[in-house]
Amino acid sequence: MRREKINTDFTTLFHEGRELLRSRSHERIDRHREEAFRRFLQLGGVPDNSEEYKHADLLPVFDRDYRVTLHPPRQEVDPNTLFTCNVSELDTHVLLTVNGWFGNKEEVLELPGGIVICGLAVAATRYPSLLEAHYNRHVAAGERDGLVALNTAFAQDGIFVHVPAGAVMEKPLQVVNLMRGNANLMAFQRNLVIVGKGARATILVCDHTLSDHSFLSNSATEMAVGDNASLEYYHVQNQHIEASQINSLFVTQGRDARFDANIITLYGGFIRNNLFVSLTGEGGECNLHGIYLSDKKQRVDNFTAIDHIAPRCRSHEHFKGVLDDAAVATFTGRVTVRPNAQKTEAYQANHNLLLTDTARVNTRPQLVIDADDVKCSHGATVGQLNEEAMFYLRSRGIGEAEARLMMMFGFAHEIVGRVRLVPLREQLDDLIEKRLRGELTKCYNCVLHCKKF
């Protein structure tokens, strides 16, 4: 019943907003909406018991009164005053989005090598051929995901990045996604990142909430990583407990292309990360890493699907989590090795620490292997802190509480230690330590004062 009502509300919103959407967005974006919305309905609307969203329990996430604004927010304040980056020594190009909209609508950042960064809506008119070639072209892997279709039906703006062939982005791009409002809000952000042949780029995405309303962000990001190109992607998720987010990331890698992702989930009420990677050219390499620290009733759900289409590609996944109170985490590691993808190497691991009897973990490796000459492995653990290690630390005079903390920190550091941006790594270590010590709420470094949860 509730689900039907939610789906009906979306249908109403879509029909009533259709003209507005058409008038506001370029045809290159707009032309995909009907088909996408039809697919959303065909798939049954908000996913219920689908295999992909099995443990996600989306209903409570969607079943709230959200306002969906099809207009960009009025810019009564300069978004740049809303946020100060707390990774002070990290030299980045900082861009903001507010509720899914590119912060400074008309701004176009041009960097050496022809690199362009701007809003997606602006890019639709400025870079027609790139949009034609890439927009909505990388989402096939998510064709059974109604939420991706829903994003395509409603999304108007987000970040657009083009790193042309051979160009190197010297400083990382930092995208700060802010959610703020004076009512509960739902947002649909859509990003497109194109890294041309032999080009290199680093992107850091930080999510923050600036007011204490319920937020639901259903975003989708397409990333094309060309032959011999390399893209490093960091996503730091730090929202409040009333915030929900669904991030769908679609990566298409060319020959010898490399993609590294590090998803750091510090806080949030409901977080679903979909990571779809298609290894379409020989010799591609993809490394997906994630750490989640969850307590109270937080839910973190990482869904990864790596498709080995071409031979001789390597994929490596490692997700780790520390779960306290009644937190629930899910990890799905789907790896498909197509018949043609000989000499594939695919490794996957998911390790969880449960600090209470009420925290829960669902871990689901799903390997579909149709080639014979492959190396694949997967492993998952759900457990408490190693008792022998605890004793070792205590036998050196370290108290029990401190010993636990050190071990949890060490557990997390195995992922954080892979962050190559040194100031970010140090900051994350620091945040995680504070978080594990319980010294940190989501209000850490928020510039607006908000209620503590």
Place this chain on the structure above:
Amino acid sequence: MNELLKIRDLHAVADGKEILKGINLEVNAGEVHAIMGPNGAGKSTLSAVLTGRENFTVTRGEVWFKGKNLLELPAEDRAREGIFLSFQYPVEIPGVSTVNFLKTAINEHRKYRGEPPYPAGEFLKMIREKMEWVGIDSKLLNRSLNEGFSGGEKKKNEIFQMAVLEPLLAILDETDSGLDIDALRVVANGVNRLKGAENATIVITHYQRLLAYIVPDVVHVLYDGRIVKTAGKELAIELEKQGYDWIKRQLAEGN
């Protein structure tokens, strides 16, 4: 004589099995004791019980350390009181760097004694110096504790930690196993350097070669959960030559 450790009729069980069956031992400050004995005799169990490992239950007996009832203290307080165990099998702790671990450990000791944290500027200097004592590569400092260390590096790291923490009673559980001949000498020299009139060492070993460097005042044989023989350092030489059969025989005859 300044009595440091006194063990009386100590019995301990694990998983319903009695492993220590009445240990008596006294160690004074300034002494080196060697404990030898066949595999499975209970040597590591004794060190675990002394350091507060909770999966062994003491069913009878008492242990006094500096006049305090040791068995009442949690593991961390025993360490802070000055007991140190060089593990037979040091544990790997991923993600915790050796240097951070040591800094935490030393400051927890200082806090217990009511002292301020180790001055940050001098800490690294002290660490470097102690590393030299035991011939350990400074690269290991920033690596995860024991993770991927070679067998010998793990053992050296134990003695390095001992040098940093300066215990009153050090128990070295087969520290010599896994060390090459040169490393054995270096490590033994490190241990000797730490020796003083205030502290004592219990060396658990199977071989005389370590005792050639760390010369014991007393040698004990632990067999089937009891100390069945105690003599001077010549006992170690005799055991090396003859093994344990003659002791077992003596025991059988005595019964």
